[in-house]
Amino acid sequence: MPGVKKQPVRAAKPVPIKRRDRERTRQEILDIAFEEFAENGLSGGNTDAIAARANITKRLIFYYFNSKEELFTAVLEMAYAEMRAAEEDLHLEALEPEAAIRRLAEFTFDFHQDHPQFVRLVSIENIHRGRHMAISRRLKEMTQPSISQIAKVLERGAACGAIRPGIDPVELHMTLNALSFFAVANRHTFEAQFAFDMSSPKARAQRRAEIADLLWRCVRGD
Amino acid sequence: MPGVKKQPVRAAKPVPIKRRDRERTRQEILDIAFEEFAENGLSGGNTDAIAARANITKRLIFYYFNSKEELFTAVLEMAYAEMRAAEEDLHLEALEPEAAIRRLAEFTFDFHQDHPQFVRLVSIENIHRGRHMAISRRLKEMTQPSISQIAKVLERGAACGAIRPGIDPVELHMTLNALSFFAVANRHTFEAQFAFDMSSPKARAQRRAEIADLLWRCVRGD
DNA sequence: ACATCAATTATCCGATTGGATAATTATCAA
């Protein structure tokens, strides 16, 4: 039957409603690529699989993003942008020092717990020595608000004696991130070594409180 | 020229002194595989490359270890065994509580700093959700001494009032490991975001002191 | 209508790579 398009014999192919919408397609690729890379890493991430799940041709991926590496970079940018956006909603300025520190700790902890795929992606990028982030300018600009928020709390606290002076906001941010990140990223090897639950809601709540206490304990004035 | 073995034109191939020593060969494969996997991950790690660098045939790798996965597991076991061995040399029992806590902190921090490839390997294993560690019994047995050492210090400290009571040794170990691990593992993404040096000897010394202070600050009695 | 250009598809390809088959060689006990 010449002229008849070969129709794959499948269950009612519901004609993907691809409306040739540039942004829509791009975003869909990004979303699926995020999952794929977070799950399988950079070399483990498969462009064929991304294409299949996005219901497009692989060629389209290379059409929008030039290479697998650039796609990965774009995914990173998107992921970080989402985190920074979430941080915007924190309003530490309205709180007294101790409450602000605790709220910051709890937010950061929660974010990591709620976004394990983000944590995985960052781990993966570190395995690649941050070479994709190093290139992207966007990623470096996103960071400012986060730190200055902390700096303000520290200043206010130091002024009224509630927080000891001389604490570097970046360092505090690092400490908090380390604790929050580890609780998700290293869960598996840690649990394998120690009979220590890190995944249940109960364990999570406990560690959350623990970290908030710890952070406050180490910044409060004597 | 039939019958003539193709001789790669290389600098004086020094006839590898392979003495058919089972253990020697096995260990050499492990050492090189460690580097390969730590550098490139599991799917990124190349058995051909391992064979080449070990100056053996790839087949030999599958002869000793049955698959890439099992090789990776063996590498993990070796790496952890080395860390636990290093921990043996810590003699916290001889020190008073504060000194013991500080020494523990500094040792742990130093170990991670000095073994970035180990840190990478652990990150990679976590990306794979610890599925290799979960299987290996050896890896679970190695963990005991480490924790009981900490537990003893905490007990002693609590008894004399220097350390507040009720601290879980595993949790303390987690806190310390999180801080030490992050300082190496997440160096790249962190440095890319914040203009914050984490690699120079000076920065290292500073963070080391910082973590020891922090740990003490959060366990000492009020 | 129609030309244009952007979005999308169909198809192919060469390099890579985990693993398999089978031959070969060193070692060592009897």
Added chain:
DNA sequence: TTGATAATTATCCAATCGGATAATTGATGT
């Protein structure tokens, strides 16, 4: 010396996968 066994090599293969070529099709402005 020799036979058996363990260590090692030489080769091959099928599957995977990033990326390239070129054709096709839908939207849009005129």
